[in-house]
Amino acid sequence: MKAVVGARIITVTGPEIPEGVIVIGDDGRIAEVGSVQQVRVPKDAEVIEAHGLIAAPGFVDAHSHIGVVPEGIEWEYADVNDFYSPVTPHMRAIDALDPYDPAFTHAVQGGVTTVYTGPGSANVIGGIGAVIKTWGRSPEDMVVIPEAALKMALGPKRPREYRSKMPYPTTRMGTVAVLRTWLRKAREFAEGRLKPDKLDEEEKAMLEVLVRVLRRELIAKIHLSTSPDEILAVLRLIREFGLRATIDHVFGGHLMADEIARSGVPVIYGPPMIARVAAFFRYVDDRTPAILYRKGVLVSVMTDHPVIPQKHLRTLAATAVKHGLSPNEALRLITINPAKAMGIDDRVGSIEPGKDADIVLSRGHPVKPSSRIEKVLVRGEVVFSSR
Amino acid sequence: MGTLFVKGVSKLYTPSDVLEGVSILIEDGRFRAVGKGIEPPPGAEVIDGGGLAATPGLIDPCTHIGVYPLEWEYGEHGVEKSDVATPHLRVVDAVDPYDPAFREARESGVTTVGVHPGSYMSFGKLVDETNIMPGTTAVYRTDGAPLVEEHGVVVAMGEHVKRFFEANKLAPTTRMGMAALIRVAFRRAREWMGKKPEERGVDPVSETLARVLRGELVAYIHAFSSRDIAILTRLLRSLGVERMVVVHGAESHRVADLLKSYGVPVILGPIVFSRRSVELRELDSSLAAKLEELGVLFSLTTDHPTIPIQYLTLVAAAAVGDGLDPIKAIESITLRPAKILGLDKELGSVEPGKVGDLVLWSGDPLDPSSRVVYTIMSGEVVYSRGG
Numbered sequence: 001m002k003a004v005v006g007a008r009i010i011t012v013t014g015p016e017i018p019e020g021v022i023v024i025g026d027d028g029r030i031a032e033v034g035s036v037q038q039v040r041v042p043k044d045a046e047v048i049e050a051h052g053l054i055a056a057p058g059f060v061d062a063h064s065h066i067g068v069v070p071e072g073i074e075w076e077y078a079d080v081n082d083f084y085s086p087v088t089p090h091m092r093a094i095d096a097l098d099p100y101d102p103a104f105t106h107a108v109q110g111g112v113t114t115v116y117t118g119p120g121s122a123n124v125i126g127g128i129g130a131v132i133k134t135w136g137r138s139p140e141d142m143v144v145i146p147e148a149a150l151k152m153a154l155g156p157k158r159p160r161e162y163r164s165k166m167p168y169p170t171t172r173m174g175t176v177a178v179l180r181t182w183l184r185k186a187r188e189f190a191e192g193r194l195k196p197d198k199l200d201e202e203e204k205a206m207l208e209v210l211v212r213v214l215r216r217e218l219i220a221k222i223h224l225s226t227s228p229d230e231i232l233a234v235l236r237l238i239r240e241f242g243l244r245a246t247i248d249h250v251f252g253g254h255l256m257a258d259e260i261a262r263s264g265v266p267v268i269y270g271p272p273m274i275a276r277v278a279a280f281f282r283y284v285d286d287r288t289p290a291i292l293y294r295k296g297v298l299v300s301v302m303t304d305h306p307v308i309p310q311k312h313l314r315t316l317a318a319t320a321v322k323h324g325l326s327p328n329e330a331l332r333l334i335t336i337n338p339a340k341a342m343g344i345d346d347r348v349g350s351i352e353p354g355k356d357a358d359i360v361l362s363r364g365h366p367v368k369p370s371s372r373i374e375k376v377l378v379r380g381e382v383v384f385s386s387r
Numbered sequence: 388m389g390t391l392f393v394k395g396v397s398k399l400y401t402p403s404d405v406l407e408g409v410s411i412l413i414e415d416g417r418f419r420a421v422g423k424g425i426e427p428p429p430g431a432e433v434i435d436g437g438g439l440a441a442t443p444g445l446i447d448p449c450t451h452i453g454v455y456p457l458e459w460e461y462g463e464h465g466v467e468k469s470d471v472a473t474p475h476l477r478v479v480d481a482v483d484p485y486d487p488a489f490r491e492a493r494e495s496g497v498t499t500v501g502v503h504p505g506s507y508m509s510f511g512k513l514v515d516e517t518n519i520m521p522g523t524t525a526v527y528r529t530d531g532a533p534l535v536e537e538h539g540v541v542v543a544m545g546e547h548v549k550r551f552f553e554a555n556k557l558a559p560t561t562r563m564g565m566a567a568l569i570r571v572a573f574r575r576a577r578e579w580m581g582k583k584p585e586e587r588g589v590d591p592v593s594e595t596l597a598r599v600l601r602g603e604l605v606a607y608i609h610a611f612s613s614r615d616i617a618i619l620t621r622l623l624r625s626l627g628v629e630r631m632v633v634v635h636g637a638e639s640h641r642v643a644d645l646l647k648s649y650g651v652p653v654i655l656g657p658i659v660f661s662r663r664s665v666e667l668r669e670l671d672s673s674l675a676a677k678l679e680e681l682g683v684l685f686s687l688t689t690d691h692p693t694i695p696i697q698y699l700t701l702v703a704a705a706a707v708g709d710g711l712d713p714i715k716a717i718e719s720i721t722l723r724p725a726k727i728l729g730l731d732k733e734l735g736s737v738e739p740g741k742v743g744d745l746v747l748w749s750g751d752p753l754d755p756s757s758r759v760v761y762t763i764m765s766g767e768v769v770y771s772r773g774g
Contacts, residue, residue, distance in 0.1 A: 275694075
């Protein structure tokens with residue numbers, strides 16, 4: 001047993017506790033949370049002294065490619081985009097994940113403890129991404145949900161010089177058409193009108209994944225490029241097929257805030273702080289998350305690692321503070337909101353009994369980039385301590 | 388020009404000293420007096436500084452503001468492909484004073500920027516290009532007026548140059564070839580300098596490099612790896628170049644002794660950016676604290692549009708989160724860049740006699756919750772919140 005004692009606790013889902021205690025069980029989960037007056041520190045507990053520090057839940061990034069594409073190394077190790085075909089639902093990021101990517105160490109130092117990492121956006125249907133911890137006792141121990149979401153990507157696709165199984169669509173409407181066709185095929189397959197004995201094994205493997213998306217067992221994680229019309233197209237697709245989805249990047253989302261709010265679909269913005277130099281970035285505006293937040297949208301921010309290094313997730317949340325959110329509101333963009341968007345809010349995203357003891361202890365508010373992160377716990381283990 | 392009196396700010400970061408409750412008098416565009424107990428002269432415009440923090444106008448010594456307009460449709464703006472070395476191109480001849488980034492800079496408290504030719508960095512590698520000597524840099528006031536039309540010459544080496552040359556089938560293709568080309572260009576300039584003025588003819592390249600040799604222009608070494616920094620500093624020093632500044636310098640901590648022995652400062656960063664190539668492997672927000680410890684003079688940069696100019700303070704805050712003293716962080720976006728630009732007699736601190744660039748903040752300048760309340764350039768209010 002362990003106990004974090006004396007910190008000001010930002011629970012995220014409940015009120016702040018000015019001077020609190022977090023009791024952590026041997027199972028790595030939070031056993032009890034409360035003020036120093038309310039909660040008795042168990043006698044045998046190892047005490048983590050935290051007076052003068054702020055305790056926040058470990059940060060969650062709902063859109064990253066950590067471990068699937070390393071930083072600073074060329075294509076030999078980049079495994080996010082496979083040009084085998086524009087439709088590859090049967091590929092899985094977990095099968096290409098490098099658990100020894102040094103970015104995991106940096107992520108922990110930056111307080112990021114849980115990430116969704118998955119395939120890229122070169123394909124219309126890119127493959128299955130995983131939810132993982134940034135630290136584990138073993139590579140297997142890092143994995144939270146090996147098959148968490150199926151990556152789909154709107155926007156025009158670049159024609160590839162590879163001998164791919166199917167041609168790549170090159171327009172925005174072409175991409176939507178490919179996606180709709182495959183979702184319809186999956187529906188036929190699910191409803192028994194497309195007989196398995198008429199299909200080869202590869203096609204079956206692809207359709208089986210898509211059927212799980214139609215049954216809402218897998219999240220449809222839908223990437224947009226930068227054109228606001230894609231927001232309307234994606235909302236149509238989500239309605240048409242009843243998908244459990246997230247809309248990722250959502251550049252220009254502030255222009256369609258009401259439509260997004262009405263749909264109730266979670267969105268993951270970003271990454272913020274990127275260069276807006278190209279005609280197709282004309283709708284990129286880092287005010288988007290703050291505006292969507294005010295409309296009641298379940299909004300998160302992403303690093304899209306390696307686009308912005310994983311450890312800087314909180315600095316990206318700080319951009320939302322620049323654009324009008326309070327630090328505690330911005331903290332939601334990297335904790336409970338991405339946890340809800342990925343359906344893992346029963347395990348992470350807040351400091352509550354029963355959840356994983358993923359805790360960031362900082363000197364100063366954690367979304368202020370100047371605040372030093374002093375300690376990071378993953379499942380109750382102290383995995384980072386500042387020198 | 389009028390008289391402006393800022394009465395009783397809560398905190399003034401001069402930046403090296405933190406003074407409480409002082410008033411600041413600006414007359415004819417320059418700081419006239421700073422202290423307690425000074426009174427506004429008759430007719431002065433008075434701003435109540437109560438509850439506000441003040442810093443000098445911020446300085447980002449390396450941006451591409453005005454070079455890459457927000458929505459360029461086609462064309463290469465920062466790099467000539469017609470030749471491998473074009474030091475005589477003047478960025479001042481191609482800066483768009485209506486680039487909205489100038490306004491965003493003023494709104495964010497930035498009053499002076501260096502403008503460099505060559506490429507900004509992008510996660511997508513397509514535009515990450517430069518030739519060996521893309522042209523001369525300028526220093527701009529963020530009202531869009533040039534302060535120094537020709538300030539330095541960019542000399543670049545590294546992955547970006549090699550990649551650009553390979554993509555465009557330009558030669559030389561090796562670092563030894565590039566070094567030889569630089570050596571020959573400076574040799575021609577020496578020869579040109581030795582000629583009688585009437586025999587010199589029209590040779591803009593030699594003319595420009597002669598100004599570098601005479602110490603009138605700074606040699607801005609755009610390099611990331613320790614290898615490229617070492618190659619260029621040694622080469623240029625051997626050719627008789629006195630004034631050198633390293634820009635980017637992702638591995639400058641590895642060559643700290645060399646930089647100190649040559650007296651070469653570093654414009655570091657952007658430290659919050661993708662480590663998306665081998666030469667950026669060590670780029671990190673902890674580098675600022677490292678260089679400070681090693682005693683290398685450095686300032687911070689956004690390299691706008693790599694990181695949008697409005698986030699200069701967030702970049703400095705991230706350096707503090709990784710161990711840099713907050714006062715040093717504010718220095719590194721005010722006084723230190725002024726020193727590196729050789730303009731510290733005029734800019735970079737709040738001292739009588741210097742140019743009256745002052746920013747009033749609603750709180751700690753490095754806190755993302757703080758807002759710029761007033762930006763004052765040469766004693767004129769150029770931005771006021773809600774005004």
